[in-house]
Amino acid sequence: MPKRILYASLGASALLAIGCQSTKSTTSAAKQPAVVTLGKQIVPASEFAYVYRKNNATAPDYGTRANVTEYLDLYTNFKLKVLEAEQRGLDTTQAFQRELDGYKQQLAQPYLTEKSVTDQLVQEAYDRLSKEISASHILVRVAPDAAPQDTLAAYQKALALLQRVTSGEDFNQVARQASEDPSARDNGGQLGYFTAMQMVYPFENVAYKTKAGEVSAPVRTRFGYHVIKVNDVRPAQGEIKVAHLMIRATPGMPKADSVTAKKKVDELYSRLRRREDWDKLVTQFSEDAGSAANGGELPAFGTGRMIPSFEEVAFKLQKPGDISAPVQTPYGWHIIKLIEKQPVPTFEAMAPTLKSKVAKDSRSELNRAAFLKRIRQENQFAEMPPVRDAILAQADTALVNGRFKSETFLSKFPSGKRKKGETTVSADAPLFTVKGKAYPIKDFLAYVQQSQRPRAGADPRFVMQQLYDQYVDQSLTEFEKANLDTKYEDYRMLVKEYRDGILLFQLMDEKVWSKALTDTVGLQQFFTANQANYQWGPRVQATMINAASPALLTQAQKQLATGRFEVTRNTPAPVAFRASQSTILPPSQTNLDRLAASLASDTTLSLTVTGRVKRGEPVALAQRRAAAVVAYLTGKGAPASRISTKTATKPVAAATALLALTSTSTAVLEESLNASNPLAVQIVEQSFQKGDSKVVDEVMDRGPGTYSVQKDGRFYAIIIEKALPAGPKTLSETRGQATSDYQNFLEKQWLGQLRTQYPVQVNQAEVDKLITK
Secondary structure (H helix, E strand, C coil), rough: HHHHHHHHCCHHHHHHHHCCCCCCHHHHHCCCCEEECCCCCCEEEEHHHHHHHHHHHHCCCCHEEEEEEEEHHHHHHHHHHHHHHHHHHHHHHHHHHHHHHHHHHHHHHHHHHCCHHHHHHHHHHHHCCEEEEEEEEEEECCCCCCCCCHHHHHHHHHHHHHHHHHHHCHHHHHHHCCCCCCCCCHHHHHEEECCCCCCCCHEEEEEHHHCCCCCCCEEEEECCEEEEEEEEEEEEECEEEEEEEEEEEECCHHHHHHHHHHHHHHHHHHHHHHCCCCCHHHHHHHHHHHCCCCCCCCCCCCCCCCCCHHHHHHHHHCCCCCCCCCECCEEEEEEEEEEEEEECHHHHHHHHHHHHHHHHHCHHHHHHHHHHHHHHCCCCCCCCHHHHHHHCCCCHHHHCCCCCCCHHHHHHCCCCCCCCCCCCCCCCCCEEEEECCCEEEHHHHHHHHHHHCCCCCCHHHHHHHHHHHHCCCCCCCHHHHCCCHCCHHHHHHHHHHHHHHHHHHHHHHHHHHHHHHHHHHHHHHHHHHHHHHHHHCCEEEEEEEEEHHHHHHHHHHHHHCCCCCCCCCCCCEEEEEEECCEEEHHHHHHHHHHHHHHHHHHCCEEEEEEEEECCCCCCCHHHHHHHHHHHHHHHHHCCHHEEEEEEEECCCCCEEEEEEECCCHHHHHHHCCCCCCCCCCCEEEEEEEEECCCHHHHHHHCCEEEEEEEEHHHHHHHHHHHHCEECCCCCHHHHHHHHHHHHHHHHHHHHHHHHHHCCEEEEEHHHHHHCCC
C-alpha cells in the first residue's frame, strides 16, 4: 500500500479522492443517454453529471466548458481502467472481495447508529466542556457481566462505604483503606481535574450532576461501583497553544548523554533569557523534528491531554511570549513558550470532533440501545416466548463450566408427538423472526457453544439469558447491515465508489506502480532518453563551521585542518599484562573485544597502541606487548590498516599498553569543542546546491577558498574545496523522481492502448447540458 501512495500519479490519486461510480452494465445503462461510450460500454449521462456536480460544485470554474471537458477526460481515463479490470475478472478474486468487505464494514458504521441520540450526546458533551471537575472516588470492583448476587453484594458494599463518608469519616482516608482502585493507596482516590469525554460516561454523568462538596450515590461503570466526591468545579481553562524547544533525554539513556542534554537545555534557556531569537534557536537546536521547522509550535490542547508535568507548567504561563524554565518529561527537556490562550471553541467548530469521540466513547452504548430499539420495530422483530423460556429453563452447569454442547442440550427436549399446548423445541424450530426470516434454535445454540467461557459460580439461566440477548442484538445488526444497500441509495453508491477504487488500484499496481519499481531495464532506458530533465545546478563541495564566537571558530578551523581528532568520550582503558610477559589479562580481553567491534564497524576510527614496561622489565617487551594487542584485535576482526604501534622508553608503575583512538568524523571534533557549551560549534561537510544554506549561498560563486561570514549572531567559516559544475545526475542520485516520471510515462502509454482497445465516443449534446458559464 505505501507504494500506491508514494508513486500514485496525479490523475489516479485525484480520481480516488473525488470518488467514482462503478461501471454500469450495458443492459441497465442502455435505458439512459450516454455521455461517453467506451467500445460497447456506455457511461450514463446521469452518472457523470452526479459525479461532476458532487466533486466540482464549489470550484470557481464550475460549469465552464474547459472545466467540464477536463473532468470528462479524467473520468473517461478512470472508467477505461475499471472496464479493463472487470474484463480481466479482477472483481471476482478472493483478495478483491476481502478488501471490499473490509471497506463495507467501515462504510456501514454511520448507518448503524441513531443520529438524533448522537446529536443530543454531542450537545451535552459540548455544554459540559465549559466546566472542569476535580473529584475523588472509591471503587468497589464488579465485572460488567457479574451474576445478580455478586452485583448486589458489590452494591451493598458501596452503600456501606457511602454511609461511612456521609457520617463524617474523611473521604480520602476511607478511599485509602477500602477502595479497590490500586492508585487510591497513594492518592486517596483523588483524580485531579477532568472535563467531558475524559472519564467513562456513567462516571462523568454523575460527577457533572453532583455539586462541589457533595458525595454521590453509588454509580456503576464497567469497572464496578463508584462513590464519587466532587471536590471543586471551575470554569474550563479552555485550550492553550504553545511552542517548545526540546532536547531529547529518555529515561534509559546513558548518564553521560543525560548530563549533556541537561547542559544543552540550560544553555539554551540562558540564551533565551538574554532575548536571543526563539525561532532561530528552535530551528537550530530543537530535537523535535515535527515542530522545529515551525518554531516549535504544537497543536492546541486542554486539561488532561498532555503529560501532566508539561501541562502544569504550560498553563501557568500568563502572557503570550512568556517562556518557562526547562521542564522534564519522559521525552526529554522542554522550554515552553506561550503563544495564546484560547477559550472553548464554538459548537460548530467542535461538533465534528465531538461526534467522532462520542462514537468511540462509552456513551455510544446509549446510541446503540436506541438503534437496536428502532431496528427491532422497522425490521419487525418477533420472539417466540414459549420457545425462549423453554431453552432458558434447561440451562445447566455445563454452560458455566465451559462444556456446553448443542447436541447434548437439544437431547433434553423429547421428540415425537407433543401434547396440545406443549412447546415444540427442535433444532429447526424458530426462536425469533426478523422481517419474516426465521432464526432457528440450532443457530443460537451454535452461537452459545462458540461464545461460552467458564464462569464458576454463575447462575446458568442468567448466563443463557445474557447470551440470548447478545445473539438477538447481533442478529438484528447483521440483518440491517445485509440490507443497507436496498434501504439507503447513498450507501449503495458509496460502496460502488470504493469497489471501483479497489479495482483501479489493483490494475494500476500491476501496470504502473510495481512495474516501474521492478522494470530496472525500462527505467534505465527511460532515464537515458530523458537525461536532459535530470541535471545538477552549480554546486560546491564545502565544509561549514558554525561557532558561537570568533575564538571558537579559529580553534575549530585549526583542529579541523589536522584531519584526525582525538576521541575523548568512552576512551578504552589501558591493556593489562602479566608481569614480565606479553600475555593479556582476561579483564582486558573483554574490553578489547568491544574495541575490535567498534573498529570493524566504524571506518572513521584509527587506533594507536603504545607498549610500555615497568621498572625491571626489558625495554624490548614494550614492542612485544604492543604487537600482542594488535594481534588480538585483528584476530577479532579489527582492520590492521587502521592500527599503529609505538613504544614508551620510560618505565612506568604497571605492565600495560595505552590505547588512543582518533577519528576522521567531524562529529568527534564537535563533541570535543562542545564539552563546556553544547551549542558552541556545529560542523557540516557536504556538497551544497543553491538554496541548501543561506550562508553558503553568499560565497558559493567565489570559488575554492576559506570565507568568513557573520550572520544572526553566529560566526561561520565556509571552506570550499572545489566547485562542482552543472551536469547530469546519475540514476541513483535521482531515482525517486525518475521512478515517478517513469510511472507517469507508463500510465500514458497504457491509456493509449486502452483507448485503442475501447474506442471513445463523446456525446457532445449531453456534455453541453453541464456547461452553465
